[in-house]
Amino acid sequence: MLRGETTGSDRRPHYVGFVAGALGLGVGVGIVGRLQGGAGFLFGAACFAAFTAAILQQTLP
Amino acid sequence: MFGIATAGGRRGQGNRDWRVKAALFSLAALGAAAACGAGLGWLGSLIPERGRVVGVSLFAIVFMAAGLAQLRPASRIWLWERDCETAQAWLQLGALRWAIVNGAALGTGFLSRIGVISWYVVPLAAVGFGSPELGAILYGLYGGIRGLAVWLWIAWLRRARSHLGDPVTSVLELGAPGKRLSAALLVALAAATIVVAGA
Numbered sequence: 001m002l003r004g005e006t007t008g009s010d011r012r013p014h015y016v017g018f019v020a021g022a023l024g025l026g027v028g029v030g031i032v033g034r035l036q037g038g039a040g041f042l043f044g045a046a047c048f049a050a051f052t053a054a055i056l057q058q059t060l061p
Numbered sequence: 062m063f064g065i066a067t068a069g070g071r072r073g074q075g076n077r078d079w080r081v082k083a084a085l086f087s088l089a090a091l092g093a094a095a096a097c098g099a100g101l102g103w104l105g106s107l108i109p110e111r112g113r114v115v116g117v118s119l120f121a122i123v124f125m126a127a128g129l130a131q132l133r134p135a136s137r138i139w140l141w142e143r144d145c146e147t148a149q150a151w152l153q154l155g156a157l158r159w160a161i162v163n164g165a166a167l168g169t170g171f172l173s174r175i176g177v178i179s180w181y182v183v184p185l186a187a188v189g190f191g192s193p194e195l196g197a198i199l200y201g202l203y204g205g206i207r208g209l210a211v212w213l214w215i216a217w218l219r220r221a222r223s224h225l226g227d228p229v230t231s232v233l234e235l236g237a238p239g240k241r242l243s244a245a246l247l248v249a250l251a252a253a254t255i256v257v258a259g260a
Binding site: 035038039041042043045046047048049050051052053054055056057058 | 170173174175176177179180182183186190195198199200202203204206207210239240242243246247249250253254256257
């Protein structure tokens with residue numbers, strides 16, 4: 001982003017982001033079916049963290 | 062990101078459909094992120110599994126301590142963030158090249174401002190899983206979301222017919238809660254990692 005620019009929007013994108021994050025958690029675990037048990041859970045959680053980080057970085061000033 | 066809709070006109074490429082610029086931006090972000098993830102995953106595959114488990118566990122402990130420190134009530138501790146604004150010179154590249162370069166920079170994350178501590182989970186997890194495919198998926202999710210967000214933004218802007226005003230204020234107000242949310246997520250993920258790695 002350029003200084004002085006913003007990716008400003010209202011709060012709706014946050015909710016969109018977290019819904020996308022929840023979907024990402026499921027999709028991450030689902031796509032990578034060969035990861036079983038704890039590794040699969042951690043991968044899904046990491047996917048969720050990646051989604052959240054992306055959304056927060058787009059919306060933080 | 063507003064440059065997708067506005068910079069092109071100032072740079073003599075205003076006749077370009079904004080969808081082309083937005084698509085290039087999104088694809089560049091996704092592609093750069095996936096490439097980074099694949100590379101990191103490949104590097105991780107060179108490390109023995111036991112070493113990766115130990116390394117990830119140690120990072121999880123550090124992240125948990127750092128996240129908890131930030132979550133304390135009235136904490137003024139903000140974890141290290143990298144301040145790296147988009148290079149002004151990139152605007153001279155023209156709208157299409159700007160879209161590609163800026164999209165790639167945002168997709169990788171480390172070439173743009175890192176404003177939340179949980180970003181570090183992405184590259185570390187890509188290394189930790191030790192697989193180019195998993196790394197590409199994980200990092201690609203991050204870059205893809207950043208790249209695809211432009212469509213949401215532009216859709217909102219086109220409907221709101223305004224770039225500035227109240228939305229800016231509301232975003233600025235979200236700074237501290239957003240960082241705390243990031244820290245909370247980091248603590249939760251670190252705890253899960255410690256439990257799983259220790260099992």
